[in-house]
Structures are given as C-alpha cells and as structure tokens.
Amino acid sequence: MNRQWIYAVRPDGPASVDNFEYRETTIPEPGDGQALGRLCYLSFEPAMRTWMEDFITYMPPVPLGTPMLGPGVSQVVVSNTPALNEGDLVSGMMSWQDYQVVGEQARLVPPDTPIPVMLGPMGGTGLTAYIGLLDIGRPQPGDTVLTSGAAGATGSVAAQIARIKGCRSVGIAGGGDKCRWLLEEARLDAAIDYKNENVAGRLAELCPDGVDVYFDNVGGDLLETIMGHMNQGGRLAVCGAISTYNQGLRRPGPANMFEIIEKRLTLQGFVMFDHMDRVPEATRDLGQWVAGGEIAFRTDIQQGFDNIPATFLRLFSGANQGKQLLKVRDVDQTLTGQ
Ligand SMILES: NC(=O)c1ccc[n+]([C@@H]2O[C@H](COP(=O)([O-])OP(=O)(O)OC[C@H]3O[C@@H](n4cnc5c(N)ncnc54)[C@H](OP(=O)(O)O)[C@@H]3O)[C@@H](O)[C@H]2O)c1
Numbered sequence: 125m126n127r128q129w130i131y132a133v134r135p136d137g138p139a140s141v142d143n144f145e146y147r148e149t150t151i152p153e154p155g156d157g158q159a160l161g162r163l164c165y166l167s168f169e170p171a172m173r174t175w176m177e178d179f180i181t182y183m184p185p186v187p188l189g190t191p192m193l194g195p196g197v198s199q200v201v202v203s204n205t206p207a208l209n210e211g212d213l214v215s216g217m218m219s220w221q222d223y224q225v226v227g228e229q230a231r232l233v234p235p236d237t238p239i240p241v242m243l244g245p246m247g248g249t250g251l252t253a254y255i256g257l258l259d260i261g262r263p264q265p266g267d268t269v270l271t272s273g274a275a276g277a278t279g280s281v282a283a284q285i286a287r288i289k290g291c292r293s294v295g296i297a298g299g300g301d302k303c304r305w306l307l308e309e310a311r312l313d314a315a316i317d318y319k320n321e322n323v324a325g326r327l328a329e330l331c332p333d334g335v336d337v338y339f340d341n342v343g344g345d346l347l348e349t350i351m352g353h354m355n356q357g358g359r360l361a362v363c364g365a366i367s368t369y370n371q372g373l374r375r376p377g378p379a380n381m382f383e384i385i386e387k388r389l390t391l392q393g394f395v396m397f398d399h400m401d402r403v404p405e406a407t408r409d410l411g412q413w414v415a416g417g418e419i420a421f422r423t424d425i426q427q428g429f430d431n432i433p434a435t436f437l438r439l440f441s442g443a444n445q446g447k448q449l450l451k452v453r454d455v456d457q458t459l460t461g462q
Contacts, residue, residue: 126151129220129432131176131192138370138440139173141433144192144220151223159208161198161226163218164455166432167243168194168448170439173369182395191219194436195248197239198226199455208232211459215242220432222452239455240423244447245281245414246407252363252396253281253339254406258289260361260394261337265290268331270350273341274315275302277421277447278363281410282339284310284419291337294330296323296346298442309420318346327353334358342367348378354387362393370440422446 125148132145154160172194174181186193196218200208207228208214214230233242244250256278263269269286273279274295283306286293294314295306303315316326323346327335334355340347343365354360368375384391413419424445426435429452438444 125149126221126223127429128191128222129429131186131188131190134178134188135173135176135370137372139176139437141437143176144433146430149221152225154202154204154225157205157228158225159200159205159212159214159227159230160202161214161218161224161230162201162456163196163198163222163224163452164213165239165243166194166196166218166220166435166450166452167247168436168439168444168450169248170364170366170369172436173440177372182397191221192432193217193219195243197233197243198224199459200226201456201459211456213239213455213460215247222429240425240447240449241414243449244277244423245419245421246410247447248396249277249447250281250410251403251406253278254285254410255396255399255402256361256363256394257282257285257337257339259399259402260392261339261359263289263291263337266292267336268292268294268333268355269337269339270294270296270327270331270335270353271339271341272296272318272346272350273364273366274306274312275310275446276341276444279339279341280306280310280421280446281419282363283312284413286337286339287311287313288413288418294335296342302442302445305422311420324349324352337361339363340365344368344375348380351378351380351383351389354383354389356387358387358389360389360391362391366440424448426450428452 128147130145197215200212213233269291271283274283275297283295293312296316298319303317306312306315314330338360341364344367435450
C-alpha cells in the first residue's frame with residue numbers, strides 16, 4: 125500500500141490541513157533506468173505555500189489532485205539502474221507519499237552525513253544562506269548585517285556566516301527563546317524579538333550607524349521598516365517573503381520605495397537553483413564550519429506520515445525550532461548493509 129497526501133483544495137488565505145486529503149493507492153513500478161524509493165524524511169520550506177497558488181512562480185504550481193511536493197530523502201528499495209543500488213539514500217524533490225519513482229539523476233546522500241545535517245545546514249537552506257549572503261549581500265568585514273527569520277533554517281546560517289566573515293551580525297526572530305538561542309548558541313552580536321519589541325526602536329538602539337546588508341526572509345512590513353535603517357549603498361539580499369505567502373503574494377510593496385534612490389540601495393532577489401556552480405565551494409565551507417562548531421544549527425524533527433500537513437504549517441506559526449523535518453520511517457539498515 126502506498127499512502128499519499130494529495131493537494132486537494134487551493135487555500136484562500138492561510139494554508140490549513142484541510143488543503144490536503146489522505147489517500148491510499150498502489151505502489152508505482154519503476155521503469156528501465158529508474159528506481160523505487162521509499163520515503164524516510166521530508167523537509168519543509170515556506171515557499172511550498174507559493175506552489176499552491178494557481179500561477180507560476182519560479183516553480184510551476186502543484187496540480188490539484190496530485191501528491192504534494194516537497195524535498196526529502198528516500199531509500200532505494202528496487203533498482204532498475206546501475207546508477208542506484210538497493211539501500212542507497214537519495215535526496216531531492218519528493219512527493220508526500222510512501223513510494224516514489226526516482227531517476228538516475230537522484231542526488232546520493234553521502235554515507236558519512238547524517239540525514240538531518242544533509243537536509244539542514246548542508247542542504248538547500250544552508251546553500252541558500254551561503255549564496256545569498258556572500259554573493260548577493262556582499263558583506264565586508266566590519267559591516268552591520270541584519271537577518272530576519274534569523275532563528276530559522278536559512279536565516280540562522282546566513283547570520284552566522286556574517287559573524288564568521290567579521291561582520292556585526294544582528295538577528296530578528298519571534299520570541300524570547302529564539303532570541304536567546306541566537307545570542308547564546310549562534311553567537312550573534314544582538315537579537316531583536318519582533319513579536320514583543322518595537323523593531324524600529326530596537327534598530328535605532330542596536331544599529332545606531334545603520335545597516336549595510338539586510339538578508340530578508342520575511343518581506344512585508346518588516347522590509348519597509350528596515351529600509352528606513354539602511355545605509356547609503358546598502359544591499360538587500362531578498363531571499364524570501366514568508367509574511368506574505370499566506371496572503372496570495374500580490375501585496376503592495378514597501379511605501380518608502382524612494383529610499384532605494386535616496387540611499388542608492390540594491391535590492392536583489394535570488395533563487396538558489398540559479399547558482400549551482402557555487403555549490404562545491406559552498407558545500408566545502410559549510411562542511412568545515414559545521415564540523416568545527418562555527419555554525420550552530422537546530423533541526424526540528426516531527427514524526428509520522430499522518431503529521432505531514434500539520435508539520436508544514438508549523439513554519440507559518442513559527443512553531444519550528446530550526447530546520448523543519450519529519451521522519452516517516454527509519455532507514456532500513458538491512459538494505460544498506462550497515
Ligand atoms: N531564495 C531561495 O532560493 C530560498 C531558498 C530557501 C528558502 N527561502 C526563503 O527563506 C525563508 C526562510 O525559509 P526556511 O526554510 O529557512 O524557513 P524557517 O526560517 O526555518 O521557518 C520559517 C520561519 O519564518 C518565520 N515567520 C513565519 N511567519 C512569519 C511572519 N509573518 N513574519 C515574520 N516571520 C515569520 C518563523 O520564525 P519566527 O518564529 O522567528 O517568526 C518561522 O520559524 C523563506 O522566506 C523561504 O521562502 C528562499
């Protein structure tokens with residue numbers, strides 16, 4: 125039996141568990157040059173909410189009536205290709221179902237990398253942070269770098285790379301616990317609790333000389349506030365806009381757009397997939413920083429196939445403590461031969 129979570133109802137406002145429908149179906153058969161993967165872990169990203177709209181973003185929308193898409197790791201249980209062996213772990217775009225056909229191009233999980241690390245700081249969000257901060261934000265030592273969503277998967281890595289690169293790193297996150305983690309574990313210079321503090325007031329206090337680089341994960345009103353604190357020639361690496369994803373994306377932009385001209389700001393959006401040439405260097409650096417304890421990270425691992433839709437929604441309430449994952453099942457060690 126193949127359990128599935130189908131994308132069934134398009135949301136009109138915040139996504140909810142009612143957008144998804146549970147089904148059971150037969151296990152697909154892999155063709156020549158393909159393998160059958162059994163899902164072990166799912167990873168959740170806020171942008172998946174944008175794939176539920178009926179227009180194309182940088183990804184085509186997920187068709188209604190099909191299993192929801194999302195990154196994950198599956199274990200090969202049948203292989204019709206010499207490129208993949210039974211027991212191999214493959215990562216990449218999966219769907220919310222127990223069994224899926226995977227192609228020869230599937231990315232193998234290195235045997236010495238734990239899955240939560242592979243899907244966390246060494247995965248898409250870590251690479252996004254590296255490319256977005258260093259190539260788009262272009263911080264210089266001594267710059268003040270501000271990151272929103274700073275206790276999350278992407279933001280926490282970006283904010284710590286800023287610290288590693290000799291910048292003054294300030295993070296914005298929701299709640300005292302997340303801000304404490306930013307100061308004590310991620311070792312940022314300062315943290316702002318946007319849910320309980322006045323962000324403009326705290327920025328004036330903590331960044332009296334302004335902000336040089338803003339790594340934006342949130343968009344919306346926070347972006348407008350921060351534009352008012354940017355320095356001349358400041359760079360805004362526009363990574364995401366989670367505050368708008370549940371509002372249909374078509375919201376008016378910041379009211380203070382003239383600040384872009386006045387301060388000669390650069391706002392640059394980016395998508396990690398466009399920078400694959402940077403992956404080898406990013407992977408090497410991230411690997412060294414993670415192994416050396418210079419980048420602290422948290423993975424929030426929920427359990428069980430039934431909890432998939434509810435786990436996705438944790439990203440929007442801020443319930444996730446770091447990279448949001450869900451374990452569907454353990455890796456079958458009898459298949460890996462370990
Ligand atoms: N451009 C790319 O290639 C790329 C790739 C990956 C991710 N992204 C973007 O990066 C951002 C972070 O993604 P992630 O996967 O690392 O998720 P994450 O930061 O681990 O989780 C999402 C966090 O967003 C915060 N949040 C939720 N609603 C918010 C709101 N209305 N206002 C402010 N903060 C809110 C919550 O933290 P608090 O508890 O602090 O509120 C929540 O924990 C997203 O915008 C995502 O789309 C972009």
